[in-house]
Amino acid sequence: GRTVHQIQSGQVIVDLCSVVKELVENSLDAGATSIDIRFKNNGLDSIEVQDNGSGIVSENYQTIALKHYTSKLSSYDDLSSLQTFGFRGEALSSLCALSKFHVTTARADEAPKGTRLDFEVSGQLKSTQVVASQKGTTVAVEDLFVSLPVRRRELEKNIKREYGKVLGILQACACISTQARISVSNVMAKGKRAVIFATKSNQTTRENIATVFGTKALPALVAMNLSFELQPTKTQEPASNSEPTFGEGRQAPDRQMFFVNSRPCGLPQVAKIFNEVYKAYNASQSPFIFANLSLDTNAYDVNVSPDKRTILLHDQTSLLESIRVSLTALFEKQDQ
Ligand code: ADP
Ligand code: MG
Numbered sequence: 001g002r003t004v005h006q007i008q009s010g011q012v013i014v015d016l017c018s019v020v021k022e023l024v025e026n027s028l029d030a031g032a033t034s035i036d037i038r039f040k041n042n043g044l045d046s047i048e049v050q051d052n053g054s055g056i057v058s059e060n061y062q063t064i065a066l067k068h069y070t071s072k073l074s075s076y077d078d079l080s081s082l083q084t085f086g087f088r089g090e091a092l093s094s095l096c097a098l099s100k101f102h103v104t105t106a107r108a109d110e111a112p113k114g115t116r117l118d119f120e121v122s123g124q125l126k127s128t129q130v131v132a133s134q135k136g137t138t139v140a141v142e143d144l145f146v147s148l149p150v151r152r153r154e155l156e157k158n159i160k161r162e163y164g165k166v167l168g169i170l171q172a173c174a175c176i177s178t179q180a181r182i183s184v185s186n187v188m189a190k191g192k193r194a195v196i197f198a199t200k201s202n203q204t205t206r207e208n209i210a211t212v213f214g215t216k217a218l219p220a221l222v223a224m225n226l227s228f229e230l231q232p233t234k235t236q237e238p239a240s241n242s243e244p245t246f247g248e249g250r251q252a253p254d255r256q257m258f259f260v261n262s263r264p265c266g267l268p269q270v271a272k273i274f275n276e277v278y279k280a281y282n283a284s285q286s287p288f289i290f291a292n293l294s295l296d297t298n299a300y301d302v303n304v305s306p307d308k309r310t311i312l313l314h315d316q317t318s319l320l321e322s323i324r325v326s327l328t329a330l331f332e333k334q335d336q
Contacts, residue, residue, distance in 0.1 A: 013094040016043050016144065016155065016162040017169055022091035023139050024173060024182075027051035029072065030137060032180055033201060037170060038193075039186040042163035044156060045142065052136040055107035061115070064103070065123035067093040092139075093123040100142040106133040121147070167196060172257040172264045174199045175208040175290060209290060213255070220288045222278065259292040260300065265311050267293075273324050281331040295319075 013019055020037065027035045030053025040046040056064060063069045070089030095101045096119045106114030114133020118126045145152040155162065167184065174182040174197065183198035199211045210218055256274070258267040270291070278287045299319075301312040313319055 012090040013098055013144075016047070016159075016166050019043075019047055019095065019141055019144060020049070020166050021169060023047070023049040023141075024170070026091065026139070027053055027137070028177070028180065030054045032136065034136075035180055035182045037182070037184045039163070039166075039184075041188055042159050042186060043144070043166065044159050047141045047144070048138060050136065050138040052134065055110070055114075055135055055137055056103070056105040057107065058115070061117055061128060062125050064117075065092040065096045065101075065119045065125070067123060069093070095139075095141055096123045097121055098147055099144045100146060101140070103137060103139050104131060104133050105137040106135050108135050111135040169264065171197070171212050172259075174212050175205060175257065176259055176262050176264065176292065178203065178205060178208065205290070205292075213288075217255075217288060222274070222287045222289045222291075225292050225294065256287070256289040257291070258289070260295055260311055261297070262292055267311070269316070269320060270323060273320055274327060277324060277327040277331060280328075281334070293319075293323075 013022070020043075024035060024037065027049060030051060032051035032053035034052040036048075036050045038046075038048040038050070040048075060071060064071075066089075068089045072089075092101075092103075101119060103117040103119075104114055105117070106112075111134050112132055114131055116129045116131045118128075120126050143152075145155055163186075170182070170184050174184070177199070181199050181201045181203075184196040185193050186196060187193040197212045199208045203211065206218070209221065256271055258265060258270055260267070270293070271289075274287065274289055274291065278289075299314055301314075
C-alpha cells in the first residue's frame, strides 16, 4: 500500500541532500558532460536537475519510477564490480511518493523534441506529452515531502542549514567532476536567479576548485591523490562483521572534501588523521583539504547505507596508517 511505500521511500530520500545527490548521480550515470542544478527558494519550492546525458529510451518510460526498477544491473554479479552510482532503483520511485515530480527527456535522435513524463504517486506512468527539449534529461521535484506533513515542516524549519549542506555536497561534486561541467543556481521568491557557481568543461580538479572556492583559496589547499594498495579481504566475511564503518553521521567540516575513487564520502577517521598530521606541522587553523583516495574496489563496500556515503573498509587500520605515513612525508617535504 501507499503508506508503506512512503515510509520506505523516506529511507532513500531522507532530506534535501539525498534528493540532489541521487539526481546528480543519475545524470553522471547517464554520461552527462553538463549538469545544471536549479533551486527555487533554497529547494523548498523546487529542485531541478538538467543534464545532457543519454536521455531515456521510450520503452523505459513505464518502468523508471517503479520501485526497484533499475536499468543499471544486468546480473547479481554486477553488484561486486559496481561502476555506476545507482543500482537500487529507488530514487525516482521515492520522489514520486514524496513530491510533485516530473521528468523531461530526449534521446539524441529525438531532440529538439522530447517527452514530458508525469507519474502517479505509486510510480506508474500517468501521462506523456511531446515538448521541446534538448538531448538529455531534466528531473523536477516540487514541494518535497508534500505527502509527509511532519517531514515537510521539519524541512521548512531547517531549510537554511539543509541548503548549506547541499551546497557543500555540490561543491565537492563539482570539484571532482572533470568529465562534467556543473552549475548551481537559486532563486528566492521575488528575486533574480543567482548563480552560486559554475564550472566549465574540461577543467582540471585544481581549476574546478579555483572556480568553486575562488583562486584566493588555492594557496591554503592541501590537495592529494593518494593511491593505496590494500589487500582485499582475506576471508569473505559478511559486511556486518567487518570493521566499523567510515562516514556514518558526522559531516566533515567545511572545506574538507574526501573521496574514494572519485566518489564523495564522509570519512571522519581519515579527516581526523589529516587534521592531526596537519596541525603537527602548521598553525592551528583547520586545513582546506581535497583528498581523493584511490583504493582497490575489493578493499571496501560502498552501498552499505542507503545514502551510499558510508564506506565500509575491510582493512581500516592499515589504510589509516598508510595515510598517516603519506601525509607525514608530504608535510615534512613542504617543511624543508
Ligand atoms: P537507479 O539509479 O538505482 O537505477 P533511479 O530510481 O535513480 O534508480 O533511476 C531509475 C532509472 O531511471 C535509472 O535506472 C535510469 O534508467 C533512469 N534515469 C534516471 N535518471 C536518469 C537520467 N538523468 N538520465 C537517464 N536516465 C535516467
Ligand atoms: Mg539513481
